[in-house]
Amino acid sequence: MSARNYLDSIEPHFTKGGKLEKYYGLYEMVDTFLYTPSAVTRGTTHVRDGNDLKRTMTFVVIATAFCVLMAWYNTGYQANLAMEKIGATDIDSWRSIPMALFGYNPYNPLSCLVHGMLYFFPVYFVTLAVGGFWEVLFATVRKHEVNEGFLVSSMLYTLILPASIPLWQVALGISFGIVLGKEVFGGTGKNFLNPALTGRAFLFFAYPASISGDSVWVAVDGFSGATALSLASVGGLDAITGSFGWFQSFLGFIPGSMGETSTLACLLGAAFLLYTRIASYRIMGGVMIGMIAMSTLLNVIGSSTNPMFAIPWYWHMVLGGFAFGTVYMATDPVSAANTNTGRWIYGALIGVMIIIIRVVNPAFPEGVMLAILFSNMFAPLIDYFVVQANINRRIKRHA
Numbered sequence: 001m002s003a004r005n006y007l008d009s010i011e012p013h014f015t016k017g018g019k020l021e022k023y024y025g026l027y028e029m030v031d032t033f034l035y036t037p038s039a040v041t042r043g044t045t046h047v048r049d050g051n052d053l054k055r056t057m058t059f060v061v062i063a064t065a066f067c068v069l070m071a072w073y074n075t076g077y078q079a080n081l082a083m084e085k086i087g088a089t090d091i092d093s094w095r096s097i098p099m100a101l102f103g104y105n106p107y108n109p110l111s112c113l114v115h116g117m118l119y120f121f122p123v124y125f126v127t128l129a130v131g132g133f134w135e136v137l138f139a140t141v142r143k144h145e146v147n148e149g150f151l152v153s154s155m156l157y158t159l160i161l162p163a164s165i166p167l168w169q170v171a172l173g174i175s176f177g178i179v180l181g182k183e184v185f186g187g188t189g190k191n192f193l194n195p196a197l198t199g200r201a202f203l204f205f206a207y208p209a210s211i212s213g214d215s216v217w218v219a220v221d222g223f224s225g226a227t228a229l230s231l232a233s234v235g236g237l238d239a240i241t242g243s244f245g246w247f248q249s250f251l252g253f254i255p256g257s258m259g260e261t262s263t264l265a266c267l268l269g270a271a272f273l274l275y276t277r278i279a280s281y282r283i284m285g286g287v288m289i290g291m292i293a294m295s296t297l298l299n300v301i302g303s304s305t306n307p308m309f310a311i312p313w314y315w316h317m318v319l320g321g322f323a324f325g326t327v328y329m330a331t332d333p334v335s336a337a338n339t340n341t342g343r344w345i346y347g348a349l350i351g352v353m354i355i356i357i358r359v360v361n362p363a364f365p366e367g368v369m370l371a372i373l374f375s376n377m378f379a380p381l382i383d384y385f386v387v388q389a390n391i392n393r394r395i396k397r398h399a
Contacts, residue, residue, distance in 0.1 A: 132154075
């Protein structure tokens with residue numbers, strides 16, 4: 001009797017109700033090892049670790065906690081400091097009611113924290129309400145669950161907006177980011193652009209007066225406070241150091257979008273994301289390498305008409321949204337490259353593009369948002385060429 005016929009003859013003893021039912025697993029192992037069974041295991045059968053979408057997204061939100069705290073404090077600090085400079089004693093809005101208990105003292109941490117929260121939470125709640133509406137609508141039509149991806153997008157979107165932005169524009173921006181940046185492509189995991197950056201890009205091009213210029217970064221009417229990058233585009237490094245020190249910029253006590261001014265807060269978030277293996281160190285490293293290489297090259301080339309050529313890399317690192325974009329935006333696992341080599345290339349492309357846009361284009365001194373969105377579009381192409389290169393190398397090796 002052949003082995004195959006023998007196994008077939010003893011199988012009834014192992015099935016339910018048979019004398020050897022408790023040894024059915026052993027029978028299955030032997031049968032599978034010797035032959036290909038007709039019944040195959042379907043679904044996700046291999047477990048790498050305990051991470052799922054919920055835990056991954058939760059970790060990203062936790063990592064933004066440092067930036068959120070800094071957003072509260074610095075937004076209030078900049079507003080209180082501006083009021084002190086122009087001699088204002090009160091603000092003409094509903095915020096004056098709760099602020100009557102704390103005052104507008106820029107050197108009072110509680111006053112700064114509460115004042116900043118009064119600007120942050122309205123923007124965040126509008127983002128949650130409007131973006132959540134679109135998420136639920138698409139989930140209902142497609143008959144699938146609402147996942148945690150929007151929780152991350154809503155937080156990142158809020159942190160990259162100025163405190164003074166009108167709430168109706170907040171609603172329009174998140175609608176564009178969720179609907180046209182994600183849901184039309186199938187939802188979470190299928191979008192090729194970062195939804196938060198897509199929403200902000202829409203606002204930048206549709207309503208530039210509300211998200212660019214010197215009057216939008218400090219939440220006090222009638223006060224104009226230029227960002228460090230705006231100063232650099234006009235007067236170079238001397239213009240920055242005349243108003244802000246490097247360590248002050250590193251800590252984040254400068255005008256800018258609510259949650260992206262503090263490089264220290266972003267580095268703390270990066271440490272958490274790298275420790276939990278949520279973010280790719282290759283992408284972060286690639287962005288740094290690209291930025292340092294390109295800025296150093298432009299320093300060597302120099303320019304007699306463009307003072308931005310002389311800005312060194314360690315200043316680029318603490319200005320604008322470079323740190324925030326590197327840690328939270330560039331590392332988006334959906335819109336970024338997915339091969340290991342591709343992640344280095346993808347990150348380096350972002351770093352190079354940031355410096356090119358900042359330095360060579362005098363009309364747009366930032367560059368992080370456009371550099372990441374540009375690289376998002378090339379991420380699939382980068383992965384394709386990396387995979388093809390690996391295939392060709394193996395073919396040559398075994399030819």
